[in-house]
Amino acid sequence: MSVLFETSLGDIVIDLETEACPKTCQNFLKLCKVYYYNLNAFFNVSKDFLAQVGDPTATGTGGESIWSLIASQKGEKAPRYFTPEFVPRLKHKQRGTVSMAVAPAVGEEHKGGCGSQFFITLGDNIDYLDGKHAAFGHVVEGLETLDKLNDVFVDSDGRPFKDVRIRHVEILEDPFDDPAGLVVPDSPPTRPPDNSTRIAEDEDPLETLPEEEAEAIRRKKAAQASALTLEMVGDLPFANVRPPENVLFVCKLNPVTRDEDLELIFSRFGPIMSCQVIRDKKTGDSLQYAFIEFDKREDAEQAYFKMQNVLVDDRRIWVDFSQSVARLNTSWSNNPKMGAPMGRGGRGRAKGGFGGRDDLEATTRYREQSQGPGDDYGMVFDVPGRSHKSRSRSPRRRERSRERPRRSKSPRERRRDDGRDRDRRRSRSRDRRSRDRYDRRR
Structure with a gap:
């Protein structure tokens, strides 16, 4: 009467002493039949001594006999262990002896005996186990597997660092009738019964990729x-x-490049939902990078491939997909226009800002005011009903400013203002030339 154990280290065939130990062998075979030992781990391995298995919890305190298992499935109570069968001629002399682990008796309620745990000896002449644990079989094939099991690395408690498990059990011959109430599962388990944090039995920690x-x-x-x-x-x-797939990041811009210029150039690839050149909050100077949001991802991809390293306003721009995801978060922005629609009326506005920077959240874009051509800059996304000038001066402060005489500008300040006006005129002239060149190309 034999049983085949397929382990993660190799196969082991065990011959059972069914005539000398009928109750022990019946318990063992029926536990194998209900897949009780499948995926159990060897939780105690001592070199040249023994390898213990049969506890589903892999702690050394679990396990029960087949009769206790049947009773628990019915909701009844039965003794957890049965009385061990000690046969004087069955001793632990040879390597590969299979023996049931005998649990000691603890008090009157907990009587010792055999449950489901068993061990295989890894050395010869371990005679001090005779009379303490009940031998009932021996290994006839798979001694090389025992050699591998004897050489595994273990911790201080004897648990292998890499799990060694019984993958499958095959009963080669069973002479015993099934106990009353025995229920055989339809299929073996697919997950180990214990919660092991060790290296998995099918994992190679030294594997190189x-x-x-x-x-x-x-x-x-x-x-x-x-x-x-x-x-x-x-x-x-x-x-x-994940960052949006329809937003492009454009950098290395010329400081004179405006939102309208970029929108005009990139609009040939598809509808643009937002085009925004990022500018400094205080001075209004371009930070020389922009965000362009297309309606479709395919349009953004086409613009990415076509506009890379293209000359715009005497500068070769760099185009990439936006890595900013701050616009997806609507809970930590100070922008009063948060949640506004992104149509043409909201051009230059990307919901949620860019990169989580407060200065870009509060000042998403600048444009020229109608006070004079190129005279001043103003914020597009200010608080409704309040311009940047009315916010900077309260009525009382404006009244005080009327009472104070105006200070005349110094020659240095006049030269600075004249230089700014000259730069603005040059900028507008370059803008017109750029638009004319683009129109001629089209």
């Missing part, structure tokens, strides 16, 4: 760590957020 795959894995882990860091500091709403 090709350099390209290893580099890709390292970059992916580094990106995940960076995203988690940005989430912790508040720059990302959540770590798994």
